[in-house]
Amino acid sequence: MIAKSPVPGRVKTRLIPPCTPEQAAALAEAALGDTLAALARVPAGRRLLVLEGGAGAWVPPGWQVLPQSGGGLxxxxxxxxxxxARIAPDAPALLVGMDTPQLDAALLAESLSPARRTGVDAWYGPADDGGFWALGLARPTEQLAGRLLLGVPMSTPDTGRALLDRLSGETLTVSRLPRLTDVDDIRDARRVATEAPDSRFAACLRSIETARKVTG
Incomplete structure (x- = not known):
């Protein structure tokens, strides 16, 4: 999982306004908690959190925290x-972001199960905004990752298409994961909270919107 530490003013800034920096950070922490909990229910040999910023109490046991590198996304x-690839050579790897607290662990586990992995070289999880929320490689290497990702324009409506073109150019057999909504702005946040009403994220958003109505 790749993520930012939920520091006010440095995370989920597109939620500001209507949220305050502190509220946006609280939503980010809730999304992190939901996503980490979901991924913990997906069978894996190792769980890596590649983090920008410092780790907090929100990191559950069983995760190895590594610092993000520099450069663009x-x-x-x-x-x-x-x-x-360095930590577990020849093992498949799935990379997930922090913006999908509605992630269904059972559905993801089924998609990645040994029975479904036969003949699959890569997994691609499309996002509604034209990007992607997950990318998996059956045989990841530093060289393959570079060819697939370096130079792909990030955070644009064409990001996903550009990545799919790279995957096709490598002649990889791609398995599609479910389409999900990334939480970027308040409309996304409300939609995701509706899809996952029992999540930490939904509870956090309800608290924030209730407080706004009271103070407003």
Missing amino acids: DARLAAAFAHA
Whole structure:
């Protein structure tokens, strides 16, 4: 998982306004908690958190925390796969962001199960905004990650298409994961909270919106 530490003013800034920096950071921490908990229920040999910023009490046991590299997001994603390849050579790796607290652990586990992995070289999780929320490689290497990710324009409506073109260019057999909504702005946040009403994220958003109505 690749993530930012939930520091006010440095995370989820597109939620500001209507949220305050502190509220946006609280939502980010809730999303982190939900996503980490979901991934903990997916069978894995190792769990790596590639983090920008300091780790807090929100990091559950069983996760190895590594610092993010420098550079743009494309370089940081490629470096995360390189980390995974060095730590566990020849093991498949799935990279997930922190913006999908509605992630269904059971569905993801089924998609990645040994029975479903036969003949699959990569996994791709499309996001509604044209990007992607997950990328998996059956045989990750630093070189392959670089060819797939370096230079891909990030955070644009064409990001996912550009990545799919790179995957096709490598002649990789790709398995599609479910389409999900990334939490970028308040409309996304409300939609995701509706999809996952029992999540930490939904509870946090309800608290924030209730407080806004009271003070407003």
